[in-house]
Amino acid sequence: MTDLTQSPQFGDRLKRFLKDYYIYLVLILVVVVLSTANLDKFPLFERGNFLSERNIINILRVSAPILTLAGAFTLLMISGYIDLSVGSAMSLSAVVYALLAINGVPFVPAFLATVLVGVLLGAINGFLVIRLKITPVIATLITLSLYKGIALLLVEDGVSAIKSGGGLKMPGWFNDYGRDGVFFGLPWAFWVAILVTIAMIVAQDRMKLGKYAAATGGNPMAAKLSGIDTARTVIILYVLVGICAALAGIARSSFMSLGDPLSGDGMELTAILVVLLGGTAFSGGEGRVLKSFIGALIIMSLTVGMLTLVPAYFQTLVVGTALLLAAASNHLVSRKDSES
Amino acid sequence: MTDQAVAGRRLAKQDNRLSDEMFITSLVAGAAVALFLLASILVPNFFQFQNVVNLVTNNWAVISLGVGVTFLLVSGNFDLSVGGIVALSGVLAVWFAQATDGANALSSGWGMPTWLAMVCALIGAMSIGAVNAAFVVALRVPSIIVTLGTMMLARGIAQVVTQGSQRNTNLPADFGTLGNMTMFGTSIKLPVVLMATLIFVAVFVERKTVFGRLTYLIGANPVASRLSGVDNARHVVKLYLFSAVMAGVVGILLASEFKSGFSNRGTLMEFDALVISLLGGVAIAGGFGSVIGMFFGAIILATVTSAATGLVLSPDWQFTLKAIAVFIAIMAQTWALARRHAG
Amino acid sequence: MIVQTAFAANAQEKALSIRDLTKDYPGVRAVDAVSFDIDRNTVHCLVGENGAGKSTIVKMLTGALAPTSGSMAILGRTYEPDSTQDARESGVGTLFQELHVVDQLTVLENLTLGMEASRFGFLVKSDLEGRVVKTLAAIEPTIDPKARVSSLSVAQKQIVEIARAASSGASIIIMDEPTAALSEREVERLFGVIRRLRDSDVTVIYISHKLDEIFELGDNVTVMRDGKHIATKPLADVNGRPELIEMMVGRAITHDYEPRGDIADNPVLTVKGLTNHLLKDVSFHVKGGEIVGFYGLVGAGKTEVARAIYGADKADGQIDFKGRKRAASPKEAIAAGIALVPEERRTQGLFTELAIRRNIPIMNIRKLASFGVFQDEREKEVAREYVGKLGIATNSIEKYAEKLSGGNQQKVVLSKCLFADADMLLLDEPTRGVDVGAKSEIYDLIRDLANNGRAICIFSSELEEVLGICDRVFLMYDGRIQAEIKNGTEVDIPHILNVVTGGGGENK
Known part of the structure; x- marks a missing residue:
């Protein structure tokens, strides 16, 4: 029988330590490897200097969308649900935002309107899953197709994206949000990602929402018996993911200076990848917003850093392999936990 | 009349009704026919025999993939890796068959004879199926996550082999034979005939063999099936290998048809294969559905998308239409089954 | 007021x-x-x-x-x-x-x-x-x-x-x-x-x-x-x-146990030292043609014994069935000639959304196939045969198992085991949720099966059941077999209750 007064063995403590801090170790490892590797094959980086200011700013700028998304997505997965439509929601938001901007709507209203679109998209997901009781995977596959379809429809025939041309011109400010450095050379999009992440950490640790998400994913029956409205919790989480997808879409759209209806393709995979990498259990209940954020940094450093070592066409392979490895290690860790 | 007699008669009546599966399948088939007729009324020149043929022949690849996907769904598992496998096997077949003396990296391969190249490509496809099976069965990772991973893995390998584009030079003359062979003196190509054969075989396997029976049992109640002596794990492994091989064949046939191995081929095919299965009444929870239903699901999807383009909607409508179709199908099936069981 | x-x-x-x-x-x-x-x-x-x-x-x-x-x-x-x-x-x-x-x-x-x-x-x-x-x-x-x-x-x-x-x-x-x-x-x-x-x-x-x-x-x-x-x-x-x-x-438990003729001393199942998360050193043997009962209250470990023999759960210890080593999976157990009627009929034993005729052959499904092809007509014959033999009250073999009464559902589960040609039946709570009429039919069936030389283990938390039908009864408490009693002689009911509620027994 286990005795609670017994002090944990050194091995257990090491295991515990690794489990809690491995993600930071991996980040350090990735940074060290990329800093010492020969990076002069690619013009993005100065010779042999991964940690140059220019490079760090570059990576953080392109990472803004996934950094924005990781936190809310983590909370949703902790509650035991999934959203495969985030990529499409992001594309649709990017298109809406660009469409508003190109038609003369100023920054703030365009920004707010797009966020509202995000609320709507998340609410639709929540409605399908909770009220119509469609399995989360299928419900969000439907909206994956739907949101992407609408994004494509919003772009005129014969044009690939919303961009300057045909008498309309993107306003000058359009780029600023995603590209222009405001603090430490980093653009608003990045700082919004940081704010969102802090908000999600607060939601997880200091608000009922985070606790109820964990209870809903960990033991739904216990949550219900304790009087928690699990349906409401899940709908709120879907809406949060929708908002973050909209923010990610704005960031991407601003960075690329266009509203591309395919710009979010594959984002759901990246989101699942970083969340699993951060140790969130796919069975629900467990996970940390901050670790997913670190996971996103790792993946972005890897993918961007990798471009300097191997050609771009290695990217899909690496991401796919990483996803499988993350899923496998995640599983092994959680199994050990339940056995002990 | 006594209550019991009434109850008895009602039970007898229920017995004479179709099974739930046949009911849903007929519903789907009816919807397919109705949609086709509706399209015929709305779209000028839609009502032609050739159009009916086209609905099937233009979709042979997705329908073929749908067979493996349907079997897996019936057993309670997803397979989203088939699109990636289509790209992988096609690229591998071309690469293996390309002569070794090409002018650059993308035009030189392994110089295998066509048949050997195709067999090896098929083995490559199968190994992706093996990875699926290993992760789902041995590690018990949810199949949706595993097959999303292998979808990228397979496509990723294809992209590396083709350096992100395609291989289409320096191929043996007979490489294009299989994919372009026409049959019975008509314009129908070999892949379409193979698809038809596959459907017949699959329906037979599903309805008439022990293998098909076990697939349903595992999906319907995995606990009871294990206690009844079914080796669930082994069966699911077989299903993943089967699905991967089907996807491999599709990829090779497409590579042969276009005489190229294109790393982006089959993009979203996994999604379409899932969509037609769902349209055809396959239940995501397992234990319910049929290959015939999936076939009619494909007809529905094809009618909707081709009629839509006929109705002067842009091809951009396809994603929206797919979403609406799947949504309606799922709601209709849930509603129909609930009513049936309440009645 | x-x-x-x-x-x-x-x-x-x-x-x-x-x-x-x-x-x-x-x-x-x-x-x-x-x-x-x-x-x-x-x-x-x-x-x-x-x-x-x-x-x-x-x-x-x-x-x-x-x-x-x-x-x-x-x-x-x-x-x-x-x-x-x-x-x-x-x-x-x-x-x-x-x-x-x-x-x-x-x-x-x-x-x-x-x-x-x-x-x-x-x-x-x-x-x-x-x-x-x-x-x-x-x-x-x-x-x-x-x-x-x-x-x-x-x-x-x-x-x-x-x-x-x-x-x-x-x-x-x-x-x-x-x-x-x-x-x-x-x-x-x-x-x-x-x-x-x-x-x-x-x-x-x-x-x-x-x-x-x-x-x-x-x-x-x-x-x-x-x-x-x-x-x-x-x-x-x-x-x-x-x-x-x-x-x-409070009262004498009425049971209609009739001693059956001498049973040849040929142990078909020998279990030694079975131990797992719940079981502690469980050892016993069962002879061909014998009906053996395991009686204990909830959590005593009856179901665990059944599942361990059947290869459904892991356990340490020796299990020897007709000279064959223990089964590592239910599949192997069935191949060796052991069949289980599980505790939870609806979730573990039956495929409720399948027709009766589809349920019956499941444990030995290959018997109805030639070269992997399923013989539908033979399945119907088999189903009719078992529906008749076991008196399953239904107007059609196409009826969903879901729609049958508890007793008839249990008869379908028993048909599954019989069709598997099992030499040994493990029956876990065989009459739970079964009405009185069907109960006695099931008991008759069990006696018939034993008379034909099959070994039968009944795991039950109903004392009347084990005393009504079993030749020998093992009393379980806390994962152990605490005592063995021979049925038919004067049965000391207070003693039994004392043992299964933790009052100790003569450990064998």
């Missing part, structure tokens, strides 16, 4: 009073006009054999079932819960067998779950934390409120759940077999918790098969039998185990 009866005045003093509580199921009266009172701040024990009606009463108390008639009152106020949550709000907490704690949260987070003080969704400091920590410390000071629940043992999780009930203001906490999964030391600790609860103004309703626990812990006891209330009295007035057992049994 002036006409306040003596009863009503009295009832205000009582933690819980139950009056004429009755629950009818189709054809069965599970609880029959039961009335008794539970004093405040006592540990009130509820005992009775399986099927005495205890669990039905518990379900009515927790709001899971609505009574057919009768009433309940807490401190004189009418109590009519319509859900477990409702019961909680009325101050009745329950410690279920399945724990309702969230592993991923800390102890403190669990204790406050659903009761958090918050402003705009933000958690704010309140006296709640202090209060629950104090409650926890009062009943079990060794649990760290900051520890994650996943790091606790089952016993500690139970205590957390008890503490949650107590700190959410429960005045009554129901515990249904709480010690089933606990070690001896943990049981002691739990008892300490229960005593401290009682001293802090909480009434505990304690249900257990383990009579020693009842004597150690209880203040009062209510004995139930066949759905009826037999007695409620202070345990101090009960003259030891014999009196309690006598009240539980």
Whole structure:
């Protein structure tokens, strides 16, 4: 029988330590490897200097969308649900935002309107899953197709994206949000990602929402018996993911200076990848917003850093392999936990 | 009349009704026919025999993939890796068959004879199926996550082999034979005939063999099936290998048809294969559905998308239409089954 | 009102009073006009054999079932819960067998779950934390409120759940077999918790098969039998185990066991030292043509023995069936000639959404196939044959198993085993939820099968069943075989009950 007064063995403590801090170790490892590797094959980086200011700013700028998304997505997965439509929601938001901007709507209203679109998209997901009781995977596959379809429809025939041309011109400010450095050379999009992440950490640790998400994913029956409205919790989480997808879409759209209806393709995979990498259990209940954020940094450093070592066409392979490895290690860790 | 007699008669009546599966399948088939007729009324020149043929022949690849996907769904598992496998096997077949003396990296391969190249490509496809099976069965990772991973893995390998584009030079003359062979003196190509054969075989396997029976049992109640002596794990492994091989064949046939191995081929095919299965009444929870239903699901999807383009909607409508179709199908099936069981 | 009866005045003093509580199921009266009172701040024990009606009463108390008639009152106020949550709000907490704690949260987070003080969704400091920590410390000071629940043992999780009930203001906490999964030391600790609860103004309703626990812990006891209330009295007035057992049994158990002819001494199954998470050194043998019973109360380990023999669960020890080594999976067991009728018919034995004829051949499905092709016509023949042979009442073999009565469903499960040509049948609760008529048909069938040389093991928590049909009976308690009795001779029922409630037996 286990005795609670017994002090944990050194091995257990090491295991515990690794489990809690491995993600930071991996980040350090990735940074060290990329800093010492020969990076002069690619013009993005100065010779042999991964940690140059220019490079760090570059990576953080392109990472803004996934950094924005990781936190809310983590909370949703902790509650035991999934959203495969985030990529499409992001594309649709990017298109809406660009469409508003190109038609003369100023920054703030365009920004707010797009966020509202995000609320709507998340609410639709929540409605399908909770009220119509469609399995989360299928419900969000439907909206994956739907949101992407609408994004494509919003772009005129014969044009690939919303961009300057045909008498309309993107306003000058359009780029600023995603590209222009405001603090430490980093653009608003990045700082919004940081704010969102802090908000999600607060939601997880200091608000009922985070606790109820964990209870809903960990033991739904216990949550219900304790009087928690699990349906409401899940709908709120879907809406949060929708908002973050909209923010990610704005960031991407601003960075690329266009509203591309395919710009979010594959984002759901990246989101699942970083969340699993951060140790969130796919069975629900467990996970940390901050670790997913670190996971996103790792993946972005890897993918961007990798471009300097191997050609771009290695990217899909690496991401796919990483996803499988993350899923496998995640599983092994959680199994050990339940056995002990 | 006594209550019991009434109850008895009602039970007898229920017995004479179709099974739930046949009911849903007929519903789907009816919807397919109705949609086709509706399209015929709305779209000028839609009502032609050739159009009916086209609905099937233009979709042979997705329908073929749908067979493996349907079997897996019936057993309670997803397979989203088939699109990636289509790209992988096609690229591998071309690469293996390309002569070794090409002018650059993308035009030189392994110089295998066509048949050997195709067999090896098929083995490559199968190994992706093996990875699926290993992760789902041995590690018990949810199949949706595993097959999303292998979808990228397979496509990723294809992209590396083709350096992100395609291989289409320096191929043996007979490489294009299989994919372009026409049959019975008509314009129908070999892949379409193979698809038809596959459907017949699959329906037979599903309805008439022990293998098909076990697939349903595992999906319907995995606990009871294990206690009844079914080796669930082994069966699911077989299903993943089967699905991967089907996807491999599709990829090779497409590579042969276009005489190229294109790393982006089959993009979203996994999604379409899932969509037609769902349209055809396959239940995501397992234990319910049929290959015939999936076939009619494909007809529905094809009618909707081709009629839509006929109705002067842009091809951009396809994603929206797919979403609406799947949504309606799922709601209709849930509603129909609930009513049936309440009645 | 002036006409306040003596009863009503009295009832205000009582933690819980139950009056004429009755629950009818189709054809069965599970609880029959039961009335008794539970004093405040006592540990009130509820005992009775399986099927005495205890669990039905518990379900009515927790709001899971609505009574057919009768009433309940807490401190004189009418109590009519319509859900477990409702019961909680009325101050009745329950410690279920399945724990309702969230592993991923800390102890403190669990204790406050659903009761958090918050402003705009933000958690704010309140006296709640202090209060629950104090409650926890009062009943079990060794649990760290900051520890994650996943790091606790089952016993500690139970205590957390008890503490949650107590700190959410429960005045009554129901515990249904709480010690089933606990070690001896943990049981002691739990008892300490229960005593401290009682001293802090909480009434505990304690249900257990383990009579020693009842004597150690209880203040009062209510004995139930066949759905009826037999007695409620202070345990101090009960003259030891014999009196309690006598009240539980009350009458001679009627059974129509007829000794069967001598059975040749040819053990087909020999089990030695079977041990796993629940079983402890279980050894026995079964002869061909013999019907052997395993009798014990809930959690005694009967199902685990069956599943281990069948290869469905892992276990250490030796199992030898007709010279073949143990089966590693149900598939191997079936191939060796062992078939199991599982405990949970609807979820483990049947495919409810398949037709009868599709269910019957499942355990030996390849027999109906040639070269992998299924012979539909033969399946129908087989189905008709078994429907006729076992008297499955249905008008069609195409009927969904779902739509059959419990008895007929069980006959379908038995048909599955028979079609598998098993030499040995493991029947786990073969007549649970089966009506009387079908029951005796199933017993006849079992006797026929044994007479044809098959070895049969029945795992049952109904004493009448094992005494009615088995040649030998193993009495199980706490994962062990405590005693073996030969049926047919004078059966000492109080002795049996004594053994299976932990009174010790002559260990073989």
